[in-house]
Amino acid sequence: MPVLHRTIPALLVTLGLAATLTACSASGAGTTPSSCARPGAASEAVTATGTFGKEPKVSVPSGLTTKGTQVSVVKQGTGREVEDGTPVLIEYTLVDGATGQVAQTSGYSGQTAPITAGASNYGALGEAVECAHVGDRLAVALPKSALSSTSGTAGSSSSSKTEDAVIAVIDVKRAFDARATGTPQLAGDRMPAVVLAPSGAPGITIPSWDAPKSDETHLLRKGDGTELTAKDTAVIKYTAVTWSADPSVTGSNWTDGSGAATVPLAKGQIVDGVREAILGHRVGDQVLAIVHNQGATDAYVIDVLGVMPR
Numbered sequence: 001m002p003v004l005h006r007t008i009p010a011l012l013v014t015l016g017l018a019a020t021l022t023a024c025s026a027s028g029a030g031t032t033p034s035s036c037a038r039p040g041a042a043s044e045a046v047t048a049t050g051t052f053g054k055e056p057k058v059s060v061p062s063g064l065t066t067k068g069t070q071v072s073v074v075k076q077g078t079g080r081e082v083e084d085g086t087p088v089l090i091e092y093t094l095v096d097g098a099t100g101q102v103a104q105t106s107g108y109s110g111q112t113a114p115i116t117a118g119a120s121n122y123g124a125l126g127e128a129v130e131c132a133h134v135g136d137r138l139a140v141a142l143p144k145s146a147l148s149s150t151s152g153t154a155g156s157s158s159s160s161k162t163e164d165a166v167i168a169v170i171d172v173k174r175a176f177d178a179r180a181t182g183t184p185q186l187a188g189d190r191m192p193a194v195v196l197a198p199s200g201a202p203g204i205t206i207p208s209w210d211a212p213k214s215d216e217t218h219l220l221r222k223g224d225g226t227e228l229t230a231k232d233t234a235v236i237k238y239t240a241v242t243w244s245a246d247p248s249v250t251g252s253n254w255t256d257g258s259g260a261a262t263v264p265l266a267k268g269q270i271v272d273g274v275r276e277a278i279l280g281h282r283v284g285d286q287v288l289a290i291v292h293n294q295g296a297t298d299a300y301v302i303d304v305l306g307v308m309p310r
Helices: 120-128 272-278
Strands: 047-049 057-059 070-075 087-096 101-105 137-143 163-175 193-196 202-205 216-222 233-242 249-252 261-264 286-293 296-307
Touching (some): 202 233, 272 286
Antiparallel strands (some): 047 057, 087 101, 233 249, 233 261, 286 296
């Protein structure tokens, strides 16, 4: 079973909405311009003033409505483009379009966990940050129905009718790589075979022989980024497959809609074998780890994408 813990930003929990935001090229699968959310009358009606990265003063006409998601760039950044599958660090202010009142903010403390552009669990908001650039301040107008779901995940941005809007003013502070970008390495003998989809998502083939008796770690890609210590919280993507006669995927944030995970590396936060597979590696590394836990053996492929600010 999956043994990773995630720190998830609790967004959109006010305004009477049912949902919170729960908890893929070298920098991610490309985004075509036609897939990017466009500006519209609702997003263009929003003003947000103040220093980037600090809580802005937001002005929204009361009774604001929208049909579908609209995204306007209030302030243009010069950083890297956010593509599908890219984890991004944001700060945000939420405003009820019906009343013009601020409903919630991220706190602007730098502690909000990343969201992953295009990940289904982030729904309309995940779609909205695609095509943005680091340094952008965005005004996003979302129909309320796009944020409401009985399943506990954010909904789609599509809407066939005009609805009350929820406004999100988003500062795009940082973008991580969407996949491990290090130099390919030769895996050890008698290890599972790993192939990568164009997005970077790994496929793992378990061999017919028995798993090693103890935990093992093999470097598949060698990065040159920051070396991870026990004081860090890593940003990763992973897939785990049982090493058994009938292998099965026990967890993958490439495919489960949750996007990149944040993993604290302090002792006792995650299963030791997974922690040891990440600890001491560098951003850009891709690691194959054989982990024994509670009588089961899993093969993990872990992409180390970044380190959270301390």
